Amino acid sequence: MYTIASISEIITCKRAHIFNDAQKILELVYDTRKISMAQEGLFFALKNGRDGHLFVADAYQKGIRSFVLADLNFSVSSFPEANFMWVEDTLKAIQQLAAYHRRQFTIPVIGITGSNGKTIVKEWLYQLLEPDYVHQLYKSPKSYNSQLGVALSLWNIQADHKFALIEAGISRVGEMLSLQQMIQPTIGILTNLGTAHMEGFASKTEKLAEKWKLFSEVDRIIFPSAYVPDAGSITNGFSWGLRSGDQLLIKDKSQDGNWTVIVADYLDAEVTFAIPLLDNASIENACSCIAVMLYLGYPQVVIQERVKSLRPLEMRLELKKGKNNCSIIDDTYSNDLASLQIALDFLNQQNQHQHRSLILSGFIGLEWTERVKSKIVQLLNDQALYKVILVGHHLAEIQEAIQSNVYFYKDTADLIADFGNLTFVDETVLIKGARRFHLEDISHLLVEKSHETVLEINLKSMEHNLVKYRSLLKKDVKMMAMVKAFSYGAGGFEVANLLQFNKIDYLTVAFVDEGVELRAAGIKLPVMVLSPHEGAFADMVRYRLEPEIYSLRILQSFVTYLTEQQIDQYPVHIKLDTGMHRLGFMEDEIAELSEALQHTSRVKVVSVFSHLVAAGDPLMKEFTVCQISAYKRIASVLEKDLGYGFLKHICNTSGIVHYPDAQLDMVRLGIGLYGIDMTPNRLHLEQVSTLKTTITQIKSLVKGETVGYDRKGVLDRDSKIATVKIGYADGYDRRLGNAVGQMMINRKLVNTVGNICMDMCMLDITDVEAREGDEVLVFPNLEQTAKSIGAIPYELLVGISARVKRVYYYE
Numbered sequence: 001m002y003t004i005a006s007i008s009e010i011i012t013c014k015r016a017h018i019f020n021d022a023q024k025i026l027e028l029v030y031d032t033r034k035i036s037m038a039q040e041g042l043f044f045a046l047k048n049g050r051d052g053h054l055f056v057a058d059a060y061q062k063g064i065r066s067f068v069l070a071d072l073n074f075s076v077s078s079f080p081e082a083n084f085m086w087v088e089d090t091l092k093a094i095q096q097l098a099a100y101h102r103r104q105f106t107i108p109v110i111g112i113t114g115s116n117g118k119t120i121v122k123e124w125l126y127q128l129l130e131p132d133y134v135h136q137l138y139k140s141p142k143s144y145n146s147q148l149g150v151a152l153s154l155w156n157i158q159a160d161h162k163f164a165l166i167e168a169g170i171s172r173v174g175e176m177l178s179l180q181q182m183i184q185p186t187i188g189i190l191t192n193l194g195t196a197h198m199e200g201f202a203s204k205t206e207k208l209a210e211k212w213k214l215f216s217e218v219d220r221i222i223f224p225s226a227y228v229p230d231a232g233s234i235t236n237g238f239s240w241g242l243r244s245g246d247q248l249l250i251k252d253k254s255q256d257g258n259w260t261v262i263v264a265d266y267l268d269a270e271v272t273f274a275i276p277l278l279d280n281a282s283i284e285n286a287c288s289c290i291a292v293m294l295y296l297g298y299p300q301v302v303i304q305e306r307v308k309s310l311r312p313l314e315m316r317l318e319l320k321k322g323k324n325n326c327s328i329i330d331d332t333y334s335n336d337l338a339s340l341q342i343a344l345d346f347l348n349q350q351n352q353h354q355h356r357s358l359i360l361s362g363f364i365g366l367e368w369t370e371r372v373k374s375k376i377v378q379l380l381n382d383q384a385l386y387k388v389i390l391v392g393h394h395l396a397e398i399q400e401a402i403q404s405n406v407y408f409y410k411d412t413a414d415l416i417a418d419f420g421n422l423t424f425v426d427e428t429v430l431i432k433g434a435r436r437f438h439l440e441d442i443s444h445l446l447v448e449k450s451h452e453t454v455l456e457i458n459l460k461s462m463e464h465n466l467v468k469y470r471s472l473l474k475k476d477v478k479m480m481a482m483v484k485a486f487s488y489g490a491g492g493f494e495v496a497n498l499l500q501f502n503k504i505d506y507l508t509v510a511f512v513d514e515g516v517e518l519r520a521a522g523i524k525l526p527v528m529v530l531s532p533h534e535g536a537f538a539d540m541v542r543y544r545l546e547p548e549i550y551s552l553r554i555l556q557s558f559v560t561y562l563t564e565q566q567i568d569q570y571p572v573h574i575k576l577d578t579g580m581h582r583l584g585f586m587e588d589e590i591a592e593l594s595e596a597l598q599h600t601s602r603v604k605v606v607s608v609f610s611h612l613v614a615a616g617d618p619l620m621k622e623f624t625v626c627q628i629s630a631y632k633r634i635a636s637v638l639e640k641d642l643g644y645g646f647l648k649h650i651c652n653t654s655g656i657v658h659y660p661d662a663q664l665d666m667v668r669l670g671i672g673l674y675g676i677d678m679t680p681n682r683l684h685l686e687q688v689s690t691l692k693t694t695i696t697q698i699k700s701l702v703k704g705e706t707v708g709y710d711r712k713g714v715l716d717r718d719s720k721i722a723t724v725k726i727g728y729a730d731g732y733d734r735r736l737g738n739a740v741g742q743m744m745i746n747r748k749l750v751n752t753v754g755n756i757c758m759d760m761c762m763l764d765i766t767d768v769e770a771r772e773g774d775e776v777l778v779f780p781n782l783e784q785t786a787k788s789i790g791a792i793p794y795e796l797l798v799g800i801s802a803r804v805k806r807v808y809y810y811e
């Protein structure tokens with residue numbers, strides 16, 4: 001049990017201002033939107049995009065009474081009843097505390113790293129080992145594997161845990177040391193070394209060396225020898241693979257129906273494992289798990305018995321369209337307090353329906369104490385939920401305390417039997433459960449059937465990108481996010497909800513209709529409309545949308561409309577043309593504009609802006625600098641004439657990076673939010689949109705045959721051809737036919753063959769192991785694909801047609 005007194009000695013404090021040094025601390029807090037049990041919380045003011053010091057007052061108001069800050073000049077006089085500790089670096093401090101907590105345990109801790117498969121191996125190992133450690137096996141929640149995530153994971157290790165599985169993720173050189181120092185693993189696992197997240201490393205060797213730092217003090221490193229040169233020279237290694245000398249030497253791999261059978265040598269004996277999975281990535285992950293169990297001394301029969309129940313994981317929290325105009329958040333893989341909190345936050349972001357409901361299963365691997373119960377009750381009651389449906393006998397104990405309409409079922413079968421008596425109409429429903437409860441059966445009942453081609457949108461990555469760009473902003477610069485064109489193809493209210501939750505200052509749409517849709521979905525942020533037109537003034541005003549005024553004509557007609565309606569001081573945005581020559585006032589029209597604005601009280605100028613033409617092109621620097629100075633000159637004339645201030649903005653995504661001095665009062669973030677970084681100094685953005693389809697049919701054809709329309713796909717060898725259900729009507733450009741475009745199947749690139757059809761196209765999969773139903777990545781490299789047909793990534797993203805179903809997830 002920690003108190004402020006003990007914590008002030010664990011973290012290196014430069015200064016402290018203590019009100020109550022006996023205050024117990026049980027929760028680590030870094031985000032004021034995620035506070036429960038405030039009194040026992042310790043708030044760390046992290047620099048995570050936004051400066052955490054800005055949220056101290058909010059945290060105090062929500063009941064937090066203990067703080068760790070970095071800014072020595074921060075005045076605490078208005079927070080009389082609180083503890084304050086100052087440190088050099090608040091992230092380091094939370095890591096110090098986590099490392100200290102970890103050192104209190106002498107249990108085995110497995111540290112898992114690798115480019116792919118970390119989370120799956122962790123979750124599978126948990127499932128495989130759990131029978132021997134009921135409630136005593138700890139795993140880091142979800143993919144909590146970052147510098148902060150690992151610290152938060154470790155903090156939750158409790159006295160009764162006998163074993164822990166902790167995931168470590170890095171994206172660049174220099175990050176692993178601090179993770180190793182926190183986790184202090186006793187056993188290490190390397191899952192895989194691929195090209196995922198390659199940007200932060202000069203080479204694969206450098207990446208391996210960095211990951212390997214996690215293992216600097218472990219007893220044993222379990223790894224696939226395929227990725228490790230000199231695998232034999234690692235004295236504390238336990239390698240598996242095809243290399244003679246591997247402890248687990250795989251001799252044969254074959255398929256038998258839906259099973260993969262592995263025959264291997266282990267300790268001078270032959271062992272056989274049948275794994276109920278087929279794809280290479282799953283088999284690799286399963287082999288990692290088998291190697292760990294062998295190392296831990298499990299007999300082959302036990303391993304075989306448990307491996308039988310491995311399944312592909314749907315670990316992601318997904319937002320799907322439900323029946324009866326519902327939105328369904330499907331999160332049916334695991335249930336622990338941390339992931340429940342994440343899921344509830346996500347539920348809370350959803351404004352598209354009036355009601356929000358929850359279907360919650362029991363908790364696994366969590367000691368069911370009074371404190372845990374009251375925490376869950378508080379979490380649920382904080383949400384103002386419409387319906388709460390509890391599944392699992394121990395949840396009966398909290399039923400009474402829940403302040404919503406509560407239903408209780410002892411198991412999922414009971415709930416299904418009674419399902420006809422529950423109605424879900426026009427509400428957002430979170431289905432949150434541990435794997436054992438199989439709540440996915442409930443999700444199947446509520447979700448509309450999905451098609452074979454989907455655009456997956458990772459909202460968590462979008463959040464990550466937002467944070468990245470925020471961290472580039474100077475102090476007090478506001479941010480407007482461009483959600484025009486269905487958010488560059490990524491979606492409407494789903495994206496806007498996330499941005500609203502993340503306190504973006506402004507949204508921008510192209511047309512009034514787009515803004516009306518956002519309002520209908522409960523978006524309250526100010527919204528600018530780039531292309532307003534006369535016919536839409538009524539809707540614009542009714543839905544409080546703010547027009548871009550780009551000409552005297554549109555100003556005059558809007559003022560006329562406002563006069564008829566007797567509306568005063570309506571917010572508008574003035575667009576200046578400093579070189580784009582699209583919409584906007586030219587410099588020689590400013591006197592007239594200024595005159596007109598001074599003669600009306602109908603509109604109020606809230607911002608004046610212009611648009612950079614080539615902010616990403618270093619050769620156009622001179623032009624861009626001219627644009628910026630012309631903008632500043634004209635804006636200051638207007639400001640003087642009008643006699644009041646307004647927001648000034650000119651930077652788009654590239655401008656934020658290349659012209660930081662032009663960030664002015666606000667920036668307009670577009671393509672960067674969606675994960676496309678056109679700047680040479682890579683920002684480590686995360687990919688947001690992934691277009692996926694599946695193989696519908698596979699054919700074997702002989703040399704000389706042709707594939708597709710007009711016989712353009714001539715086969716120059718015997719070939720295996722796969723048909724996938726995506727064509728130019730879905731936005732897969734016809735120019736990508738005939739081997740110009742590449743897709744990815746089971747981590748291998750394959751070429752298109754023949755012309756692209758309207759709803760389908762064909763791929764040459766001769767060199768790839770693949771089966772009908774396998775998943776296909778349509779744009780494994782969006783930028784390169786765009787380039788190959790003389791397009792830009794924007795084009796391909798917004799071109800993905802509306803009939804392609806969008807699935808959102810937050811992981």
Ligand SMILES: *Cc1c(COP(=O)(O)O)cnc(C)c1O
Nearest residue numbers: 482611652653654668669670671
């Ligand atoms: C689309 C748009 C942006 C965003 O541009 P990106 O290059 O996507 O960042 C900014 N301002 C205006 C006026 C736009 O039309």
